[in-house]
Amino acid sequence: MLKNLITLFTVSVFFSCQKDHTTINKRKPDTLKSYPTEKQITKKYTDPKKSDPYRCTIDNALQTIIKLPEVQKESAFVDSISAGKKALSFMLDSLDMGSKPFYMVKTGFNGEMRWETYTTFYIDKNNCKTIFVDEVVSGDILSLEDWRKSQK
DSSP states (O other), X not given: OHHHHHHHHHHHHHHHTOOOTTSTTOSOGGGSOOOOOHHHHHHHHSOTTTOOTTOOOHHHHHHHHHTSHHHHHHHHHHHHHTTTSXXXXXXXXXXXXXXXXXXXXXXXXXXXXXXXXXXXXXXXXXXXXXXXXXXXXXXXXXXXXXXXXXXX
């Protein structure tokens, strides 16, 4: 009896998982939608009267972080431990802190087994010069200047 129930269950699961694969991807390539770019999203959802022409983009934020002396040291460290075969890696995201929008940029090493975070930076989306750093030991988020003082 139990054997019959198991067989019936297995067969019903098998047939319920079957899909008609003949209808997938029958749309013409010109009808496929593409994902909008950040520029298109910003243009669509930003009020031009309130928009700042010098608004910080993700590219500007990343370039700002790459130019920091601390990040240059991290890059040299990764280069030295990998004999020039690997480079410093970055993970990018967006978030709101309080009521302000920020980019989150994590620097680190993307090893064979895992990602190792070195530093987490938060860059104000309205001003790339406003940078905060996640101070790992205390768990506080400090301004770049205060974080530099705490590292000495």
